[in-house]
Amino acid sequence: MDSSTVSQLPSTIAVSGLAAIIVSLVCIAVAWWALQNLKIDLIVRNPKGPQGKLLQLLLAVVLGHFVSSFILDYWGYTRMLKYMF
Template sequence: MIEEMGQQSLFNILISLMVLIAVWWSVQSIRFDLFLKDPEGIKAKGFMVVLTLALTYLVTSFILNYLNWSQTLRFLF
């Protein structure tokens, strides 16, 4: 039981890190100079970090929930 929890935690961390890398890579393609006054400033960089973390949380939550739901579908029948 404890070993399974540890494996699940490690899996969740790895999924989160992979999604974080993918989201950061994707956010780099957004042209912030169209939306921000100073796209090279510290506030813009902070916004990029917060945006990346928020999107990472949403995507990771969706993926992990979907995997959990698909594993519990076997109890339906």
């Protein structure tokens, strides 16, 4: 590796990390928005209470994590395709 590639490596890693954070937060927000339409009162006694909202938040984080993991993995796989040709 030449010196210009080595000097660009930290900024490349930083941009990838920032993109991962943004994608994760956006996916969690979209999951939260989608879960607002779920009739959670069929499962939880008091869905408007703090425990009901916490359950909804945890579901949004889990769902958002899975979606963002899929998107970031797919993005990484497409970036690897340039080494195929």
